[in-house]
Amino acid sequence: MSTELKIFSICLDASIVDAMQKIDENKKGFLIVMDNEVVVGTLTDGDIRRAIINGHSPQSNISDIFVHDFTYVKSTDSFNHIIELFKDTKVKFIPIVDDEMRLCNVITKSNLHTLLLQDIPYDAFYPFNVLDDSLLEHEIYPRPWGYYKTTLLNKYCQCKIIRVNPHGVLSLQLHHKRDEQWIIVHGKGVVQIGDEIFEARPGYSFTIPRETIHRLRNSSDSESLIIAEVQMGEYFGEDDIIRIEDEYGRTNC
Template sequence: MKFDIFCIAENETLLCALKKIDENKKGFLLVIDDGNRVLGTLTDGDIRRAFINETNINDEVANVYIKKFERVLIDDEFSKIIEYFKDNRIKFLPIVDWQGKLMNIITKSNMHVLLLEDIVFGLDYDFLSLDEDKLEHEIFNRPWGLYKTTFLNPYSQSKIIKVKPLGELSLQEHKRREEYWVIIYGMGEVIIGESKKRVESGNYVYIPKGCKHKLINTSEDSSLMVAEVQLGDYFGEDDIIRYQDIYGRK
């Protein structure tokens, strides 16, 4: 069964459960019977709490797992899943048939990837095959401050940009994307083509593809924070043509 590393029987040990949780990297298991019916759930947190209460690692799962849990039916609407995941305590949901047999599994991260990627799917979709790493992006340091990508797909990218006091992005242009900036916090100066204007919290800036532009934090003691959305067909850092840079970058 394709969900083997997510399932465990009542009579298996907590040690076995921990090994499966370590293998599936999701932090949970579904407890099932011989007929593949879902009986309950078991998380790494449940096991930790059991150990605090002096449960033995070789004790059976039956003594620890949670028998009251949320589930959705295979013919339910996806909107029901969205409603369940509004509860911060719910991180995953088994999808079952009318007999309670396991048909699928979806995590909250799976749902976020689906919604952001605009994937067409039914509740029989292979949710666990989705790349949840798309939701995680590093913070990149630059001489002028830092940025973090918050979303990336083949036709758009969004970032949060933080420019340190008196920091300046290079005068640059992009051949394959246009950009939209919203000033979140602080004040500064924006150069777009031949024009220059002051910006502050709440201001919006549009940068057409192929247009020279620059962002400057004019404050000596406060950061400038910007939400950036890029639209195009390529978002690599090598689509930056620099004309001027106070940090000497080419």
């Protein structure tokens, strides 16, 4: 077993306190229970909490509390099979084993999402623990006109949900390194692309090539204007927003 996998495994004869310490070290909330080199079950921090509540001593053996009936896949199973298993909301991680039930790898639901969204080909022996699962977590960023939240970011594109407050207006701007597609989801407004002005209503979509000035305005007195934005190009940083005009006094910095 590789060193990387040892942080996820624990021997069948270990104590509950040993398991607690190991879960604290791996920061994943679970362990794979091993009898010699064979995977025999799983153990989560939730299993441990329930055991202690039910009167088990922290010094008692994990053999009394680990889960025998657990979800696993073989290293030869397809990626589609793994996707199907993760549709069960109770399944947060899956041991990957060989034909002798020896541990080959462990994949978590966050790993699965990161593989899909970052377009990384599945390999049962891929070092999933090196994946940056924080890429799945995006903050909501406030702006003078409203806010935006990134929903997807990879090397091909960035997708955002943008909400513009009543009478809010994005700066007149352009981008050097990306094209954009806007889809109006809710509300009404006005879109400027180049020298042309368009009405914006739910279901309308607009293509904005790079180097083209554009702006979005919410024309409602009371309703938010919500759009889905898809950026395509080689760079998606906020410093590729070149502001021509801005009602809030912002610059390109």
